[in-house]
Amino acid sequence: MRISKLFGKTQREIPAEADIVSHQLLIKAGMISQVAAGVYSYLPLAWRALRKIENIIRGEMDKAGGQELSMPVLQPLELWQETGRDLAFGKGLFTLSDRRERKLCLGPTHEEVITGLVRYNAQSYRDLPLLLYQIQTKFRDEPRPRAGLIRVREFTMKDLYSFDTDEEGLNQSYAKMLQAYQNIYKRCGLPTLLVEADSGAIGGKDSHEFMVIAENGEDEIIYCPGCQYAANTDKAESIISKIEGEEPLPLEEVDTPGMATIEDVSRFLKVPQSKTFKAVFYVADGKLVFGVIRGDLGVNEVKLKNILQCYELRLATEAEVIEAGIVAGSASPIGISGIKVIADNSITSGANFIAGANKPDTHFRNVNYPRDFKADIMADIARAKVGEGCPKCGGKLSSTQGIEVGHIFKLGTFLSEKLGALFIDANGVSHPIVMGCYGIGLGRLLAAAIEQNHDDKGIIWPLPIAPYHVYLCPLYLENPQVATTAENLYAEFEAQGLEVLFDDRKESPGVKFNDADLLGIPIRVTISPRTLEKSSIEIKWRSEKESQLVPLEGVTERLKELIRCVA
RNA sequence: CGGGGCGUAGCGCAGUUUGGUAGCGCGCAGCGUUCGGGACGCUGAGGUCGGAGGUUCAAAUCCUCUCGCCCCGACCA
Missing domain, CATH: 3.90.960.10 (YbaK/aminoacyl-tRNA synthetase-associated domain)
Structure with a gap:
């Protein structure tokens, strides 16, 4: 891609309303644009990054045995009334009427629809277990959208639903997803912490969240430095001091x-x-x-x-x-x-x-x-606090802030019972299907990745989710030798399947370097009269300070090798 | 929903107190000189001052209503 043709401009200044770094950088880099509160357009670069994330997720879901399908955003409100979750979501549910005044809603999640689907397509224990997922737009009328892509009202979500014959099966599905999620975060360059969580409006019993530790995260995590215990404050338990041995006195x-x-x-x-x-x-x-x-x-x-x-x-x-x-x-x-x-x-x-x-x-x-x-x-209705006792080991609890980048739930049978999703076991006896659900918000994951990977100059994309791998940066394009070499390299990179962003603008070196840093493409390749004197180009990782001079000869192979090593 | 802040050119802002023909910087277009870390000169395009109503000879500025956006809290995967 040629930058001169790329839709989306970098900006020198950022709108005052952006106050967390991922939001600021995404806007400054010309990658997103706000349409309404909690509603954003993704411009080509951000969209490429989002699609990379999507493909990583898809790959891991498929590897874990998931089957991709697609369900509608538009859903009859009736379906939600059947399970009572229209009330659980309350005002968070976007509702509308069609021309005949039938009530509809925009799906905030898809348990109702998929359970209905499974009811008709899986009636025997032979059809189970099932792992079904989609990557699709969700709508939630959040009370307060905030922090750029972190909390929005329209967003892309991967939601997978598991269907098993019993608790044991659910535990296996749950474990598979847990592992798949950990693979996803690792590949996206995100260290996450697994924490116990409340299941909120989704319902169910057991649930865990994946948290990225971040100062400006909106969730508080209570954890024990001594053992593995970590929980969202919504859920966290603690041991409080007890005073023993005091005799009751009269009132x-x-x-x-x-x-x-x-x-x-x-x-x-x-x-x-x-x-x-x-x-x-x-x-x-x-x-x-x-x-x-x-x-x-x-x-x-x-x-x-x-x-x-x-x-x-x-x-x-x-x-x-x-x-x-x-x-x-x-x-x-x-x-x-x-x-x-x-x-x-x-x-x-x-x-x-x-x-x-x-x-x-x-x-x-x-x-x-x-x-x-x-x-x-x-x-137990108490809010666990720092300094109180860990419920697992008795150690002293600490706390930190985090961004929730994934949430998995053991739903059990409450939805399948309400919606009549039953299966027949080997003895011909009918049981409700045991369900789980597993969600990742893609945009939030993207924002969290930037929160974790940036410096004062801009984004530093982890290679697997970078919109492009190579930033081809010729200086002094009016120099015919530079121009010719750059064009030739660009053509060669493209032909060899490298993902390259070509800065073909006649801008000063300062402008180009600053934009390269802001956009955060992992590898920068600089060509200038100076490097050409030595028949070389310069390679610099966005994440490193120093660059190295590399012979022009065999550059493509060398870059491919570098990318292979990291990816 | 409660509290606070803000809406003036694509972006960042001044102008509003004290009413008098809308400004600056960046960006954008053209020309020239520069240029290994956001250069400079000249020329130019671009604005229903969020919207409606009112007061006034005259409103970005005063009044009323309204819409939108941001932050804190409540709340929320």
Whole structure:
């Protein structure tokens, strides 16, 4: 490809709205262009890189036994109502009506469609297991698209679905995909961390995310430096300190004038926050719920949402709390009725806690569970924090930020049951198919690859996903010898199947070198009167500082060799 | 959805406080001189000032409404 003909120009300045490096570089390099919030066009260079990623993914899916197919983006909303996942996705689902006012949606994922497809095409255990996938556009009306290609509303996703006869089969499919994913990231130049995750709107039990560690990633990962434990904060568990051996004392009231927060109360009564109970109020699908947790801990709303099995969860407003007859600031689970109480396991981590008395300016001392009140549900609803104990080995937990570049789920049978995707076993007995699903966002992977592979000059593409392999960079094109050599080399490279971007512009060396660095093509080949004096050209890796002079003779072979070694 | 910010030429911005015929830099086109790390000179093209309504002799500027974009939070594969 000749740069003079390439669609997409590099820019000197970047739009103010881009504030993460992959977004800035993609725009500066003229590779993407925004159309609306979270909606982008890919220009030729970025599109080539994306197709490289796509082919790597396709290769790994095929190798793992996947079969590629294609399902529609446009789907009847009815299909989603059957599984109830229209509610789980909520406003994230793009919906529309056709000319006859039939409700449709744009697929945010394809479990419904594929399960329907499998229902008609796999009825016997002989048809299973199946690994079916597509690489296709998804639509999700994200509450807040952000960070360029990292969180968008329209994106290309590889989604594979596994169908097995039993749990054991699912585990095997899951393991195959896990390995395939690791191969993909490795080939894309991305070190990833496998973390335990919440399955969110997709549903199911077990799930893992692949995270690229990145300062500006939007996910927080809790991990243990001592063992392999790593989990998304949505999911992370921890061991909190316990106070043992304290004898329960009788309940007593204390005056706490004007003390409404845990900080106030703990300071006023001179007890650590870990010896208090915090009351937190949420509205779950319209119903007020009362959360109780140890005062030094925070509620993990994802865990809470899962335990309540609700679609929508939000903090209650003060008005809603007061309306329920609760005294804000001195709220208490003691003597409460008509409202669901969810308590975190931490409330049994000691004895003689401080809690509200549900009377203004009054608290209780020596509150003990279950002596003084009952919780409807006892569960882990705490947000794991740095410094707490690792649930696996007891070591101290750390945290880091990451970008989620893949998510795999063990779905089990809840969708196949709802949609009637059954198979007949060897004994003629019918069972629901055991499902898994496995997703990678291609654009996000591309952005994450740039986040990981760049310097202050521009992108440094890992060779397997680089739009081109060689940047042919002649200087002083008005020099006939340079021009002729460059043209000849370009023709030869093309003929030999090298992927070459030819900077055939009559620009100054500075401009060309800067653009070469910005575009990030792995190998730069420079030709100038200076190199031609020695019948040579210069080869420089984008990732390295130094270049080397190489004889013109046999350059093509040499480049092919270099590319073979890396790819 | 709550909080904050911003919409003026392809890009980056000034001009808005105090109303008076829309500017700068980059980029783009042409010519010339340069050029191993974003050169310079001259000439030129390019703008419904996000949109609608209002106030006024006069609106990018003041008022009202509205649309869009970005950031933080809520939320979310």
